[in-house]
Amino acid sequence: xxxxxxGLLCTACMACELACGYHRDDAFALLSSCIVPYRGRExxxxxxxxxxEEDSLVAARPEGIEINRIGEEQDPDKEADASAKPMLxxxxxxxxxxxxxxxxxxxxxxxxxxxxx
Amino acid sequence: xxxxxxxxxxxxxxxxxxITEEELDExxxxxxxxxxxxxQSLYDRFEGEDPIVLGxxxxxxxxxxGSALSxxxxxxxxxxxxxxxxxxxxxxxxxxxSGFDYMVIKGTAQKPVYLWVHDGIVDINDADEVWGxxxxxxxxxxxxxxxxxxxxxxxxxxAGESGSPLATTCINYWQGGDxxxxxxxxxxxxxxLIGLRGMGLLEIAEPEDFVEDCLALVSTIxxxxxxxxxxxxxxAVTLGGEDIEDWISPLIxxxxxxxxxxxxxxxxxxxDEDPALLEESKVNEPGxxxxxxxxxxxxxxxxxxxxxACQVLKECAxxxxxxxxxxxxxxxxxxxxxxxxxxxFPELKGPVDSAGTSIFSPWAMVGNQDRDTWERRxxxxxxxxxxxxxxxxxxxxxxxxxxxxxxLGTELELTQETLDEVVAEVSGKS
Numbered sequence: 001x002x003x004x005x006x007g008l009l010c011t012a013c014m015a016c017e018l019a020c021g022y023h024r025d026d027a028f029a030l031l032s033s034c035i036v037p038y039r040g041r042e043x044x045x046x047x048x049x050x051x052x053e054e055d056s057l058v059a060a061r062p063e064g065i066e067i068n069r070i071g072e073e074q075d076p077d078k079e080a081d082a083s084a085k086p087m088l089x090x091x092x093x094x095x096x097x098x099x100x101x102x103x104x105x106x107x108x109x110x111x112x113x114x115x116x117x
Numbered sequence: 118x119x120x121x122x123x124x125x126x127x128x129x130x131x132x133x134x135x136i137t138e139e140e141l142d143e144x145x146x147x148x149x150x151x152x153x154x155x156x157q158s159l160y161d162r163f164e165g166e167d168p169i170v171l172g173x174x175x176x177x178x179x180x181x182x183g184s185a186l187s188x189x190x191x192x193x194x195x196x197x198x199x200x201x202x203x204x205x206x207x208x209x210x211x212x213x214x215s216g217f218d219y220m221v222i223k224g225t226a227q228k229p230v231y232l233w234v235h236d237g238i239v240d241i242n243d244a245d246e247v248w249g250x251x252x253x254x255x256x257x258x259x260x261x262x263x264x265x266x267x268x269x270x271x272x273x274x275x276a277g278e279s280g281s282p283l284a285t286t287c288i289n290y291w292q293g294g295d296x297x298x299x300x301x302x303x304x305x306x307x308x309x310l311i312g313l314r315g316m317g318l319l320e321i322a323e324p325e326d327f328v329e330d331c332l333a334l335v336s337t338i339x340x341x342x343x344x345x346x347x348x349x350x351x352x353a354v355t356l357g358g359e360d361i362e363d364w365i366s367p368l369i370x371x372x373x374x375x376x377x378x379x380x381x382x383x384x385x386x387x388x389d390e391d392p393a394l395l396e397e398s399k400v401n402e403p404g405x406x407x408x409x410x411x412x413x414x415x416x417x418x419x420x421x422x423x424x425x426a427c428q429v430l431k432e433c434a435x436x437x438x439x440x441x442x443x444x445x446x447x448x449x450x451x452x453x454x455x456x457x458x459x460x461x462f463p464e465l466k467g468p469v470d471s472a473g474t475s476i477f478s479p480w481a482m483v484g485n486q487d488r489d490t491w492e493r494r495x496x497x498x499x500x501x502x503x504x505x506x507x508x509x510x511x512x513x514x515x516x517x518x519x520x521x522x523x524x525l526g527t528e529l530e531l532t533q534e535t536l537d538e539v540v541a542e543v544s545g546k547s
Contacts (some may be wrong), residue, residue: 008371008395011347011371011372011373011374011381012373012374013374013375013376013377013378013379013381014207014210014376014377015180015335015377015379018178018179018180018377019180019328022180022324022328025318026321026324027318027319027320027321027324028121028178028179028180028318028319028321029214029317029318029319030214030315030316031316031318039207039266039267040266040267041266041397042266042289042290042406043253043290043401043402043403044397044398044400044401044403045370045371045373045385045387045398045403045404045406046397046398047371047373061395061396062371062395062396063395063396104328104332107332107335107336108180108331108332108335110182110335110338110339110374110379110380111347111379112339
């Protein structure tokens with residue numbers, strides 16, 4: 001079971017990021033979330049969502065999903081998004097295992113871009 | 118002030134270069150709640166020093182749907198009234214998380230400066246490198262110089278620098294909700310921009326109850342009449358405004374929401390790229406974000422193509438001049454050619470109807486809404502930190518519900534009576 005994201009539906013509202021931060025910190029903060037929308041390519045309107053899982057960094061881009069295994073060498077020609085830089089230092093997604101109603105990011109997403117697969 | 122706040126007010130004197138800090142007194146919150154309740158109060162306190170006051174609401178940056186709003190309060194050069202403009206997209210919450218709840222900017226700098234607000238610190242920096250740049254180039258410069266593409270920028274372009282009465286404060290590259298000439302005030306103060314970066318944390322008094330209430334609201338809104346609504350054109354129709362969807366939709370790439378706002382009220386158009394493109398464009402500046410419906414409606418009425426209209430708005434955003442005012446004055450002058458409109462920017466002067474007559478920016482006045490209802494809803498949104506367009510569309514966000522959430526989040530007893538008093542005071546009806 002894991003989080004599934006439709007990057008094309010995302011409107012970059014950041015509700016998932018805030019909800020995840022709350023799950024980590026019991027407060028509102030954005031620095032510890034394991035799910036974040038891209039915000040760094042604003043002039044090109046290139047929006048999507050990144051998710052840190054235990055072994056991988058998932059980039060849900062508008063054109064499809066890209067999974068990068070943590071620890072494996074990345075394409076040096078690919079520009080990292082500003083939102084991605086601190087992701088590797090964060091805790092990975094635990095599917096909000098302590099919550100009966102499932103992951104908060106799914107419940108808070110207003111456009112149903114996030115689901116469990 | 119322990120909850121839903123950073124507990125800090127910055128007083129920035131551009132004349133002397135002094136920056137002082139004060140705690141956010143809980144008694145002030147009990148009396149004025151927040152947002153424009155407190156920015157107005159700070160404005161009154163520093164009135165003799167011609168302040169611009171930036172502030173957030175108690176619910177700004179929280180999980181309450183629509184919690185995107187910070188505000189600026191100052192005396193509008195267009196209406197002569199102490200007025201309030203919205204700070205939306207992600208700039209409102211970036212300020213909320215920057216370590217300050219309010220910031221008073223007073224005095225005039227001797228030479229161009231910019232403010233860098235981050236991690237509970239305000240720096241006044243020399244703006245020699247950005248003064249003279251257009252809004253887009255200035256935003257690019259600051260982000261590159263600081264090495265952070267997520268910095269949110271409230272800034273002016275050449276309109277504000279040259280004293281145009283129609284200068285607007287832009288957010289990053291885009292027009293914000295400032296229809297009241299606050300860009301002119303920035304220019305008069307020699308303030309090129311405010312760079313915002315928020316990495317703070319907001320404690321919640323009753324976190325579980327607060328978040329459960331927010332989730333219930335999201336669920337209700339998602340299954341209500343706003344379900345599936347998206348973009349600037351549908352937003353306008355929802356509020357009773359003119360339908361421009363067929364005209365604009367061929368250019369639309371995707372729709373974009375302000376922070377935690379369930380309905381994306383902004384639409385990105387591609388002008389030099391295929392709007393159907395999914396991959397990242399190789400064009401550096403393929404289009405622009407539409408945030409204000411009013412200039413589009415006027416330019417459409419004047420017979421412009423959607424592409425030309427959006428080009429006008431792009432040039433307005435770069436120059437930092439209010440597009441609604443440009444559209445209005447161009448219509449009055451009979452100027453319909455794109456090049457002629459752009460050439461006219463330096464000469465354009467008010468008065469303009471697009472500034473409205475309210476103390477709240479008419480950016481959120483879409484359709485023929487009842488004026489008293491609109492004013493009340495704006496006041497409540499600006500006090501608590503709710504996106505003012507979203508608030509108009511969402512009956513689920515009742516005043517009682519918002520007050521309940523603010524009380525849950527802060528452990529303060531915030532009553533309807535207090536809200537009524539603050540609304541009356543802000544509206545000049547007390």
